[in-house]
Amino acid sequence: MVGTKRVVLFPPSEEERLYVQGSSSAATNIDDVDLERFPKLAGARRVHCTLHPGDVLYIPPLWFHNVQSDDFSISINYFWRDLPPHLYQPKDLYGNRDPAPAEHAATALTEVTKQLNLLPNDYKQFYLRRAQVELAKMG
Template structure:
């Protein structure tokens, strides 16, 4: 959900990453596998350096709007109190009724991810070369439906460097 972070006392560093960088953040659920964002293990997470980092330090009295889907990491620079206020902007049935804080994926996204896991399990029944072929076809299908603007940006970048 959208989030307003209010720093009451103390200082806190906040690092944000755009949803457009999701492919570089090594996300598992709503968490990144990269635990040390300041010194990431680039052998394990080589794409992490491609993610654009937005950073600020909150002082007492500061408010920071964190849009839904933005990955964020906080570090207390000194003892303090911060308050988060979340609000729902999708239709009510989009949210898991057992998730008052909105940390879970929207219901439709959760169902889609579960379907993907089942589909990947089904592909395991195929020999490796067939599994690879059909997985690549699936990736292309997903890219054509969900990442059109990103594909266009990449294509433009490739044309600019040619």
């Protein structure tokens, strides 16, 4: 509506380089990255654009983004829920949380990790390899 914004988008394939904590990156200043703390971020593939009044930008699901206003700005956001309704969290009005199955899987993975860490290393490695085989079947 008013003002300009600089937008940097990172595709989902760059997640490993973004130092993700929850739904955000620990590296908050991507214009002046602390490469000692975040060395992988320097190699992350990114797309840059500048939004002007009247422009529209669609950010696909799972794409990380950083937005900086160059001056005073007012924008309108519209959150697009593209998955079947039953995959969203009940109170997720905008569809910007992880889908319910992904959130449940993340919780289960945390528990699996805790349990496997109770085992001696050779056992832990054996069961990790079995888990990798099962995950690879998902393709």
